[in-house]
Amino acid sequence: MPDTLIRNGTVVTARDTTRADVLIQGERIREVRAGVAAPSGAAIIDATGMYVMPGGIDAHTHLDMPFGGSKSSDDFETGTRAAAFGGTTSIVDFAIQGRGTRMRDALDTWWKKAEGRACIDYGLHMIVTDLGECGLEDMDDMVREGVASFKLFMAYPNVLMVDDATIFKALSQTAKNGALICMHAENGSVIAVIIARALAEGKTAPIYHALTRPPRAEAEAVHRAIAMAEIAGAPVYIVHLSSEDALNQVREARDRGVPAFAETCPQYLLLSIEELERPGFEGAKYVFTPPLRPKEHLPKLWDGLKQDHLQVVSTDHCPFCFEDQKMLGKDDFTKIPNGGPGIENRLQLIHHYGVNAGKLSLNRFVELTSTTPARIFGMYPRKGEIAPGSDADIVIWDPGASLTISAKTHHMRVDYSMFEGFQVKGNARTVLSRGEVIVDNGQWKGKPGRGAYLKRAARGGAWR
Numbered sequence: 001m002p003d004t005l006i007r008n009g010t011v012v013t014a015r016d017t018t019r020a021d022v023l024i025q026g027e028r029i030r031e032v033r034a035g036v037a038a039p040s041g042a043a044i045i046d047a048t049g050m051y052v053m054p055g056g057i058d059a060h061t062h063l064d065m066p067f068g069g070s071k072s073s074d075d076f077e078t079g080t081r082a083a084a085f086g087g088t089t090s091i092v093d094f095a096i097q098g099r100g101t102r103m104r105d106a107l108d109t110w111w112k113k114a115e116g117r118a119c120i121d122y123g124l125h126m127i128v129t130d131l132g133e134c135g136l137e138d139m140d141d142m143v144r145e146g147v148a149s150f151k152l153f154m155a156y157p158n159v160l161m162v163d164d165a166t167i168f169k170a171l172s173q174t175a176k177n178g179a180l181i182c183m184h185a186e187n188g189s190v191i192a193v194i195i196a197r198a199l200a201e202g203k204t205a206p207i208y209h210a211l212t213r214p215p216r217a218e219a220e221a222v223h224r225a226i227a228m229a230e231i232a233g234a235p236v237y238i239v240h241l242s243s244e245d246a247l248n249q250v251r252e253a254r255d256r257g258v259p260a261f262a263e264t265c266p267q268y269l270l271l272s273i274e275e276l277e278r279p280g281f282e283g284a285k286y287v288f289t290p291p292l293r294p295k296e297h298l299p300k301l302w303d304g305l306k307q308d309h310l311q312v313v314s315t316d317h318c319p320f321c322f323e324d325q326k327m328l329g330k331d332d333f334t335k336i337p338n339g340g341p342g343i344e345n346r347l348q349l350i351h352h353y354g355v356n357a358g359k360l361s362l363n364r365f366v367e368l369t370s371t372t373p374a375r376i377f378g379m380y381p382r383k384g385e386i387a388p389g390s391d392a393d394i395v396i397w398d399p400g401a402s403l404t405i406s407a408k409t410h411h412m413r414v415d416y417s418m419f420e421g422f423q424v425k426g427n428a429r430t431v432l433s434r435g436e437v438i439v440d441n442g443q444w445k446g447k448p449g450r451g452a453y454l455k456r457a458a459r460g461g462a463w464r
């Protein structure tokens with residue numbers, strides 16, 4: 001691969017904003033400073049008027065994920081290509097341990113799903129459904145394979161939910177092996193009772209998905225998860241945090257110096273519960289878990305991002321087509337596949353509604369969408385940084401580019417957008433993954449299968 005010189009851009013990292021050129025040799029960044037001379041034969045990319053940022057890292061995606069006889073509609077090829085169009089150059093997806101099976105089986109299955117398809121680099125978390133006899137040993141085995149994080153569910157009884165004993169054992173194991181537990185925090189048992197009551201009363205429309213999962217059920221589980229992590233002496237990371245109530249629990253713990261971390265997602269920052277009341281069955285497009293909340297929660301989450309009570313914005317991209325998948329629940333909201341699409345739009349939305357709206361600095365935007373996920377999930381400084389030695393995963397961002405988000409033009413394999421008609425300013429112009437241009441001016445230049453598995457480090461709480 002010839003050297004590449006990115007000239008005349010403004011380099012934006014989590015730390016600072018500087019006028020500098022970026023020289024790439026092979027797959028890595030070689031130099032970052034003003035006035036780098038072009039080596040002979042180098043490809044030159046002019047970034048005048050552009051931001052040169054570390055590629056986005058989406059630490060929460062579900063590609064090709066089985067769900068109730070169906071599966072999420074993006075596979076590793078379509079999903080990672082769509083991610084790249086939006087400036088994301090690494091993802092961390094979730095392998096799912098089948099109950100009564102070994103974690104290695106799940107890892108092999110997910111490697112096969114990605115092989116020959118992934119267009120950008122990918123890591124894997126392991127969803128633990130059962131610790132059985134070998135579970136703790138399996139967790140150590142996964143850490144050796146670079147699966148440095150595990151997701152546990154406090155919700156979805158009889159499907160994915162595990163009990164507190166299992167959660168506590170898993171947390172205690174990570175206190176030893178340095179991995180991180182990611183928690184889906186909702187009180188699944190209480191929610192199951194509320195759902196049964198709603199169905200008995202004939203309440204079957206999509207809105208009841210949200211009304212049967214109150215914010216307090218999320219806050220209670222966040223509180224319990226953090227308390228168990230404290231007893232185990234392990235850090236904990238709350239995924240897809242959606243409500244002010246839950247946020248208060250994280251903030252209170254962090255104020256006491258507890259290593260509790262949390263992410264939220266664009267849908268919780270920009271959409272509210274009314275979406276589920278759309279006419280017809282349209283509300284099903286917004287059925288995911290935790291659900292959308294009343295409007296008052298949204299500014300609290302933005303403030304949480306600003307104040308570092310929340311550290312990461314991921315997508316929880318888990319697309320199901322409206323016509324043939326969401327429709328499965330037309331007579332019963334509990335049968336609507338849970339999940340929504342967003343892998344392509346994360347940077348566009350957070351840049352526009354965060355940076356352009358004056359809620360976040362550019363540096364904080366980079367930190368939330370790239371650098372902190374790289375640190376927390378054991379990829380830093382290989383990923384999430386523009387510095388000599390880091391992978392040349394770079395997004396050349398045009399802050400003036402206008403885009404109207406639409407299912408008609410997006411690259412995700414799903415027949416609707418949760419953000420249909422949203423008008424944003426700022427988009428990825430050129431995207432490089434390990435030195436290779438994979439998107440340029442809306443044109444796809446990458447190849448399926450070029451994305452590599454990311455063996456991540458278990459950092460043992462070394463977050464900074």
Ligand code: URP
Binds near residue numbers: 288290318
């Ligand atoms: O509804 C959602 N979030 N679907 C994906 C699975 C999960 O809980 O993250």
Ligand code: ZN
Binds near residue numbers: 240
């Ligand atoms: Zn979840």
Ligand code: ZN
Binds near residue numbers: 061062316318
């Ligand atoms: Zn998820």
